[in-house]
């Protein structure tokens with residue numbers, strides 16, 4: 001059994017390597033079109049949807065039953081609704097960011113937005129590891145992969161703002177760090193009892209579902225239109241299914 005700290009570090013690694021790789025790719029690719037950014041965001045959304053339904057909700061039911069899964073899901077969606085409503089933050093990936101000159105002033109709001117996005121993903125990884133090492137690894141790898149297109153999207157406005165390559169990669173990598181905090185807390189909370197583990201997996205599912213519906217899919221539609229977005233969601237979902245079958 002891994003310690004909470006080890007799980008937290010692994011969660012941070014999945015976050016930082018994922019978004020950092022996205023930042024690195026975007027540095028070498030040049031300036032992406034908003035259609036491209038939207039399509040890969042939709043891909044990230046598809047991966048996230050398959051994680052929510054194939055892994056998190058299913059495992060929550062397995063560990064603690066339907067009621068706990070539904071209560072956890074409701075809490076996750078409810079809390080993220082309240083945070084979204086009452087806590088001023090900025091999506092890391094909205095298309096208007098790409099044109100923002102005064103981007104740095106929004107730094108705090110943006111960091112908060114990225115933190116809000118990555119925290120429940122870390123929570124999912126941390127709770128997953130308490131369920132089983134296999135589940136934790138599957139979630140860490142899938143969420144890490146899903147972070148690559150998100151890192152590319154975060155890097156786009158930084159590149160447009162004229163940041164150096166090194167700074168772009170460093171900032172996008174750092175954006176994945178809140179996942180480590182989420183993973184540590186997820187592991188600590190889920191260790192309390194199997195019931196709490198199921199609630200926590202359900203909570204992560206609800207929070208991630210909220211983020212997909214509130215940020216990723218709407219932002220993808222704004223940038224890439226419906227058809228490319230649906231293609232992206234489709235490809236991401238298929239990758240998620242293949243991954244689940246493979247592990």
Ligand SMILES: [Zn+2]
Nearest residue numbers: 117121146150
């Ligand atoms: Zn994400």
